[in-house]
Amino acid sequence: MRIGAISKAAGIPVETIRYYEKIGLLPDPDREHSGYRSYRQAHLDRLLFIKRCRNLDMAQDEIRELIRLADQPEADCSDVDALLARHLDHVRERLRELKSLEQTLVRLQSACTKGRTVSECGILGGLATELGALEDNQPANENHVPGTHGQGHPKPDSHS
Template sequence: MKIGEISKTTGIPVETIRYYEKIGLLPAPEREASGYRSYRQHHLERLHFIRRCRNLDMAQDEIREFIRLADQPDADCSQVDELLARHLAHVRKRLEELTHLEETLIQLQTACSQGRTVSECGILGGLYSEDLPEPGAQGDNHIPGTHGPNS
């Protein structure tokens, strides 16, 4: 199967497939004599796996770890459970952060009243104010080592 075909089958853009190969999430396919990549069933299965993980908001390092664990079919699955538990804790923390964000946005929106000028706008005034709560530290909303700047 050529890259365009596997892209269409999985719904993953060609550029993303090439990127997954580059970062090692997807093994490099064999090349035909013409130089075209030749993808096999295991590539298709891996791409579906990666897509499902990404749909669950998993970072590249988490996916890489799940793949590493999946490649050990006879091993104890407790590490898989631990990895998922860490991701679930991350999701729960993000939900708390998003709830806080929603509350802040609601406060800003209530500062607006109809019929005023932009210079009197409560929303813009609130955004310029130092009274707005600061979000968590940049990058502090992910599992350490799994959702870094390159994830």
Template sequence: MKIGEVSGHASVPVETIRYYEKIGLLLKPDRDASDYRVYGNAHLNRLLFIKRCRNLDMTQDEIRELIRLSENPEADCHEVDALLARHLIHVRDRLSELANLETALQQLQQACSKTGTVEQCGIMGGLSSELGGLSDKDTDQRNHVPGTHKPGSH
């Protein structure tokens, strides 16, 4: 199969497939005489595995670890279970953070009088005052939700 076929079967963009190859999640395929990538069912299966993991919001490192563990199918599955347990803790933490985010947004929205100018807007005033109170340690620049996927918590 060519990359476009694999992309179609997996519903994954070609650019994503190339990225997964670049970072080592997907093995680089052989090339044919015309120097086109030639993918097999193993590539498609791995790509679908990665896609399922990403749909569960797993990090690249978590996926890489699961792939490593899958290469020893006779091993005890306690490491897989431990990885999933850590990920579940992360998801629960994220849900809590999202609930806090929802509360903060509701409070900001209640500050709106729905009349007046943007300059008089309670939401804009609330955003300006909250932004001034944030410190670098309270924000994680890689995420739109602070605290998600912190190093060591995946």
């Protein structure tokens, strides 16, 4: 099948499929004589696997490691279990961070009452002071972009 068909079947944009090929998560498809990519069922299966992993907020390196482990069906599954345990720890940490973020936003929102001007706004004033306090409590290497992980997670290669 061509890229448009596999994109539709997987529910993944064409650009994302090309990106997965570029970073090595998806093997290169065969090329037809016309030069078009020709995808097989194995490509669709891999894309659906990647999509499920991304829906679980797994990083590319985690997905790459799971694919590597899946290619060794007779191996002990303890490495898979360990990877999932690390990911679960990461998710729990993010939940704690989000709860803290929620509490900060509630405090900021309660700082404003109706009938005030922007110059008197407790939210804007609170952001000026809260933002500094938030930054002081965050490690410099922490990354809070969904789907990414801070330090402490093994990276089998240099691609992220």
